[in-house]
Amino acid sequence: MSEHRSDERANGIDDAQHDVVVVGAGIAGSLVAKRLTQAGFSVLVLEAGPATAAAFDDYSNHVQAFYAATSKGPESAWPPAAGVPQPDTADIRTGDGYFVQAGPLPYGSTYTRLQGGSTLHWLGVSLRMLPEDFQLQSSYGVGRDWPLDYWALEPFYGEAEHEIGVAADVVDQTHLGLEFAPGYDYPMHRIPPSYSDRLLAAAVDGMTVNLGEDQLALKVRNYPAARNSMPRGDYRPVGAVDQRRAGQGDGHGLARDLGQRCAGNTACTPICPIQAKYNAGKTLAQADGRTLQVVAQAVASKIQLDPVTGEVRGIEYQRYDDPASARHTVHVARGRVYVLAAHAIENAKLMLASGLGSASGMLGRNLMDHPSIYGWGLASHPVGPYRGPLSTSGIDDLRGGPFRARHAALRVDVGNDGWRAPTGAPDSTVTDAVANRGLFGTALREHLRSTLSRHVRFSLNVEQLPSRSNRVSIDPRYVDLLGNPRPVINYDIDEYTLAGMAAAKRVYQEVFRRAGIKDCTDPEQGVWFPSVAYQGDTLHYHGMGHFAGTHVMGNDPAQSVVDTDQRCWEHRNLFLVGSGSFPTMGTSNPTLTLAALALRTARHLAKELST
Amino acid sequence: MTTSHHLNGDSMPAITTLDELYAYLDSAMQLEHATIPPYLTALYSIRPGTNSDAYHVLRVTVVEEMLHLTLVANLLNAVGGTPDLTVAGFVPDYPAYLPDGERDFQVSCARFSRESLGTFLEIERPRQAPDEQSRLIDRGPARRGRLGSAPGNNQLQYYSIGEFYQEISRGLHYLHDLLGDALFCGDPTRQVGSEYFYSGGGAIVPVSDLRSAEAAIDLICEQGEGFGGGIFDSEGELAHYYRFQQLVLGRYYQERDSRDHPSGPHIEVDWDAAYPIKQNAHLADYPADSEVAAAAIAFNTSYAGFLDLLTRAYGGRPELLLDAVTEMFRLRDQMTRLIHNPIPGLDGVNAAPTFEVSVHLAGVAS
Structure with a gap:
């Protein structure tokens, strides 16, 4: 071979x-x-x-x-x-x-x-x-x-x-102090935002969240993609x-x-x-x-x-x-x-x-x-997940600001891939419908159509600071x-980042509420990820390969x-x-x-x- | 073959008016499109996970046929015509008939096989008429689905696809001599450019003058049949004819090979690894109310919608080609749904898309 x-x-x-x-x-x-x-x-x-x-x-x-x-x-x-x-x-x-x-x-x-x-x-x-x-x-x-x-x-x-x-x-990219050389633009036009990105933007743009004493306005933005x-x-x-x-x-x-x-x-x-x-x-x-x-x-x-x-x-x-x-x-x-x-x-x-x-x-x-938190939920209407690039937009507004003196910054990655990453959907949705709900035939198809089409997933990527004790050795x-x-x-994961992760969790919950997305996040039922205790809560985190x-x-x-x-x-x-x-x-x-x-x-x- | 323009020929070109040019370019679009259903049918009949090289040879070729279709649309738009892929009879009723020198031959929508590859070789075969007088052949009484014939006289078919384009080239030159640059009076915003059509196998050519018109025609001819009688086109890519021939001969061409004698690595082709689909399937072959009949109708409806989408894209809205990408995924899925399933009552024969997009299936000849 x-x-x-x-x-x-x-x-x-x-x-x-x-x-x-x-x-x-x-x-x-x-x-x-x-x-x-x-x-x-x-x-x-x-x-x-x-x-x-x-x-x-x-x-x-x-x-x-x-x-x-x-x-x-x-x-x-x-x-x-x-x-x-x-x-x-x-x-x-x-x-x-x-x-x-x-x-x-x-x-x-x-x-x-x-x-x-x-x-x-x-x-x-x-x-x-x-x-x-x-x-x-x-x-x-x-x-x-x-x-x-x-x-x-x-x-x-x-x-x-x-x-x-x-x-x-x-x-789309000039915010949070980011400047580009005069006359510069990327070699290719942006990948069009997905349908769900546009629905989310319509619901969320302009809403504010509080991080520490900072009140930050959110906007769903297309992100640069290779x-x-x-x-x-x-x-x-x-x-x-x-x-x-x-x-x-x-x-x-x-x-x-x-x-x-x-x-x-x-x-x-x-x-x-x-x-x-x-x-x-x-x-x-x-x-x-x-x-x-x-x-x-x-x-x-x-x-x-x-x-x-x-x-x-x-x-x-x-x-x-x-x-x-x-x-x-x-x-x-x-x-x-x-x-x-x-x-x-x-x-x-x-x-x-x-x-x-x-x-x-x-x-x-x-x-x-970037220890990261998943949040997943059901939109009130179909949003067209499981198609297109896995992600085309994010919320960048929490990447910078004075709150960083107290806790980690974060970035919201908005998925186009439904609940795949956190729950193994759509396969796990089928298994659940058949094994737990006893559905088959038309009822099964209707259930899948009505749920899969409304799957929303956020991944909240949280900054981590350098620490001598986090290391590779032989x-x-x-x-x-x-x-x-x-x-x-x-x-x-230190207190600074844990506080950022806790804030990330709060942020997605607020965004879901604002957008009429029913929070279905349940790490115990989803794909296994490591977890860490923080202030009485359990934060499940996944690595970003970063x-x-x-x-x-x-x-x-x-x-x-x-x-x-x-x-x-x-x-x-x-x-x-x-x-x-x-x-x-x-x-x-x-x-x-x-x-x-x-x-x-x-x-x-x-x-x-x-x- | 290459297009050496018979500018010094004594005979009058067949195209001497704009309307005649439009008619030829309409036929050219029909001709370019007509290869796509047979190529797609063969492509998607290959069993998943098998015949990777053959799959990609077919896939690359069909993508280039889409390029050719778009190049002809650019030509037609450039001279003020209106591409229309929705006219009755635009999609032939297969088998269709294509010219190949002194004879013509049937093109079928069939499974991937040695036989279908043989047909594809005939489609792409380089053929230059021995002399001016032989360029139009009288094939006798009109037959339905005859492609590459002289518009207005279906009995007269060109010696080859290359000769058909040769005639268009002659007509373009004749009319340009007559009208000057006013020939290219089309709205430039109707040209499809590289932002909306992309293919590594040859850049799309927006047509605005005689030179770009010739470049478009040359690209079409070279990609099919090679440049200057060689096996590669002017971009150094193997022409369609020789790509297909590699599969039949079981060997790749490599640099410096001469035609018909590839000396590169061997290609393994598993001729049995294709679904046994009904050749030139028609709706009438499927039991009424069967699932395959419903799937075939659904495909035909989508395909008709797709041709309408292309017509609008070529009609001044090239950005609609972005939507066409999504539609092509849908068409692929609908085709494989047919190809992967048996026809009830026919032992071991699978369904296939029928490409019957219109109830007015009178055929090209009518």
Whole structure:
């Protein structure tokens, strides 16, 4: 079953010297590889997982895996290789997965270890962070300040939005102090709001809620999405990737008309069947093939240092041919510069496993997520759920404001996917109707028609601040099949975030009331999620897959792991890119910001390598 | 084939008036559309999870036929005509008859099979008439569902689809010589542009002058039959004929291959993995009051509505093509509902959409 697609490339690679060695072919690594190959530098990308998402027929197999899976979780389309395990939502309850959950609370998020990374399964929300998010400490006395401000990153946000292909209208996005470069707009028009978005907006826009002493007016807004839409100007939406293996021709154009527009397949997570949603394979396919080498099924296992200079002189990696087996050979990749782009957890893990980056004591610490609350209810009239992109709008007004001095900010994600995520509907609705209500025939159909069509779901994503005790570490007792350490996760949710979660719960209840939506939220009856007690209440939370903070960026080597260029303070030819560099995360999904940071680092590297 | 314009030919073009040009372009729309029901029927007859490559070869091709349909609508709008996909007889009563050189052949709505692929090859086959005089063939008495014939004289059919477009190209040049740029008097807002029609297989061409008109015609011809006699079109994509041929020959073409000799990887085609549907199904084949009859009527109603939607989209409201995407999902679901279910009383024969969109099914020839 396995294709030994990279054998010919892997052989002899030990001798090759590249300008840049990148670990990880996710979005950050792919952006760095694209930019630096286009600048004429030779780049070797090591990808731990198989490259199956890059060829159209293999991608189709992933779609089939999703169709066939009984549980449609984020991982259902993306099974990992045996030697490259990944966290799985189903393991959170058992506590027995890739992550060693050391508590006190389970960490609720997962990621994908395949070429393309977690962009294979992400939802595609591409919000910029707010200007105030970068100065949380100086503005509100909590968290940390970034060593960069919003305007230092603004041009790279624009660049990232064009690289990813983000659909939005600037006019919808200028609030909470968010400003755009003059004349700027997104590369594609916004994805149209869903019918339920419009109904909700009609009911909710202008209502106010109180957070602390702040009274905040709400508005349902379209959010920027990495999902193809009508292009602006001469931008050309990038559709499905179809890179064939050597000797397989040009791809025969089987995918050439796929994915130039979102067609509303309602499967964004875990897999867009037509690749209208961005995945990092699109970026990697645009790298200059003349100076790019990608070696998939190559697990970086140890960073080698030059004992004299302290610089990195090589990265050991384990190359396996058969994804079902742990058999592998060990190689060393050499370059002038090394870029770890393997994910917040994997970057930290590789550093720890190599005994590096310990000087500040910050490596692996400050692990964050967006612990999130589901609220679900029944609208009084049909709202047309279970169609279109899983989500097209949100309520952003609670992402910023003085209340952040007291509790966490939050963002309301408005679903188009009914109760699927919190209850397993529509399947569970059918089961309930048949098994509990004894319905069949016409009565069953009528019941399903009248209830499913009114399903409303909110997900309220709550900010989490950096904390030293929330961390990833390694322990020689816990290793995977290749002998690499499994991440040991210590995780808790502090009072600041818990108060935000409690506020989030209150907010959705108020919005439901206002919109005439009957609150049906009942975590005991829904899909299992971890929970935490707070002020006499039980808050059930789910992870958003938003890992951040494990190699924090700063101006002070004693307090951070990387500088503003994401260069490791201790090893000057080593860069750690990704959301691990975030000092704080605000309420934005981290991908756009980490892409902007990666592009900023790539620009810096292109300059440095030329001199 | 490529369109080398017979500008120096001695004979008068068949198109010498605007009305004649409209009639030809109406026929061209009908012709482009006529390939879609057979391709869709074969496509959706493939059992889910099987024949992935064949599925996508068919899917890409049918998407390009939709592009061709829209390109012809742009041509017709550009010269002041009015595309109408709702006229009686626009959808042929299958089997329909298409020209293929000295003969014509039947095109059926049938399951995916070697035989249907053989027909598709004939549809897309490159054919250039040996000389000017052979471009119109007298096929004898008019037969219903004959496509690619000379408007006004159904007995005379073009040598091939390529020659049919050749005639349109000649007519465009003739009328342009006569009228100048006034030929392109259409309302530019009726042109469908890339914001409303997208396909990686070739960008939509808004038509505003002779050059863009030629570009639209060239794209239609090249995508079907290849560029300059080669197997690829000018964008380097394999032409339809050779895409289909790969499935029949069981091998992919790769760069530098010559026609009829693909040397790329083998393609596995499971010819049995298709639903055994009724060929050229008609409502009359289904027991009255049966569920398949109701489903077939529902599909036909949707399809008629869809053609009406396209007519409005091509009639100055291109943004309606956004709604057309949703409608195409609906059509797919309605088609598979028929194809996946047996016809009561016919042992082991499944239903299929009948594409009978109108009670006035007099056929093209009437």
